[in-house]
Amino acid sequence: xxxxxxxxxxxxxxxxxxxxxxxxxxxxxxxxxxxxxxxxxxxxxxxxxxxxxxxxxxxxxxxxxxxxxxxxxxxxxxxxxxxxxxxxxxxxxxxxxxxxxxxxxxxxxxxxxxxxxxxxxxxxxxxxxxxxxxxxxxxxxxxxxxxxxxxxxxxxxxxxxxxxxxxxxxxxxxxxxxxxxxxxxx
Numbered sequence: 745x746x747x748x749x750x751x752x753x754x755x756x757x758x759x760x761x762x763x764x765x766x767x768x769x770x771x772x773x774x775x776x777x778x779x780x781x782x783x784x785x786x787x788x789x790x791x792x793x794x795x796x797x798x799x800x801x802x803x804x805x806x807x808x809x810x811x812x813x814x815x816x817x818x819x820x821x822x823x824x825x826x827x828x829x830x831x832x833x834x835x836x837x838x839x840x841x842x843x844x845x846x847x848x849x850x851x852x853x854x855x856x857x858x859x860x861x862x863x864x865x866x867x868x869x870x871x872x873x874x875x876x877x878x879x880x881x882x883x884x885x886x887x888x889x890x891x892x893x894x895x896x897x898x899x900x901x902x903x904x905x906x907x908x909x910x911x912x913x914x915x916x917x918x919x920x921x922x923x924x925x926x927x928x929x930x
Contacts, residue, residue, distance in 0.1 A: 748828055749877040750925070753868075754835035754845055756883030757901045758854070759811035761804070768804035772796075781906045785884065805839040813852050814903075816918030823922065825855040832858040832875055836865040836887075866890050879925065881915075888912050897928055 755761040762779050769777055769788075773796070777783055782791075789797050821831050833845055833856055842859040849856045860871045869890045872880060880895040882888055888898040899921065900912040915921045 749830045749832060749875060749879075750824060751832045751834045751872065751875060751877035751880045751895070753880075753882040753884070753887065753901070754833050754837075754848075755808075755811065756903045757881050758814060758817050758833065759808070759848065760814050760903065761811050762903065763812075764807050764810055765800070765804050768800055768807075772800060772803060780904050781908075784904070802838055805837060808837070808840050808844055809848060809851075811848075813854075814918065818852060818854055820918035820922050821855045824925065829925075830857040831855060832860065832877060834860045834862070834868050834871050834875070834877075834880070836863065836868065837861050838863065869894055879928065881921065885910060885912065899924060 752758055762783050765783055766777055766779060769775055773792070781787060788800060792800065824831055833849070835845060837845070840861070842861045845859045845861065846856075848854075849859070858875070860875065862868055862871060865884060865887045868887055872891055872894045877895055879897040879899060880888065880891055881899045881901050883901045883903045885900055888900060891898055898912050900910050900914045901921070902914050902916045905916050913924055915924060
């Protein structure tokens with residue numbers, strides 16, 4: 745890996761949105777959805793339809809600063825930085841701009857070299873064509889599909905630990921992610 749640029753999605757890879765999404769659904773529609781795969785975007789679309797799903801995501805996207813940091817993210821990003829990598833966030837956000845994610849990174853002491861925010865997940869491809877990361881990590885396999893031919897190594901961060909079949913390298917923790925990135929170096 746000559747360039748050594750790593751790109752990460754924000755929600756579901758760096759920060760865990762799941763409990764706030766669950767609370768938002770309960771608040772808006774008094775529906776209890778257990779933590780797990782039923783909170784995935786596709787499952788929410790199927791259950792609530794496009795209009796209600798948009799309302800859910802619009803409501804909870806404004807709470808980005810409340811998302812808890814995923815365990816091990818700070819330490820792993822620091823280790824990757826020490827090893828010469830550039831760490832970049834490429835995130836789809838409907839409400840917040842890059843300045844909010846930059847502030848989140850500052851508060852949580854995350855070593856990030858750049859933040860790019862797009863409105864739609866499929867727009868991550870255009871950013872990747874400009875940034876040219878060697879690796880992209882996302883918790884949404886559809887995003888990884890969009891990046892075919894643009895990013896060589898695409899890694900699925902299985903936030904909900906579904907274990908479902910995937911076409912991508914799968915990790916369930918930052919510790920596992922570090923191992924895969926080390927293996928990609930050789």
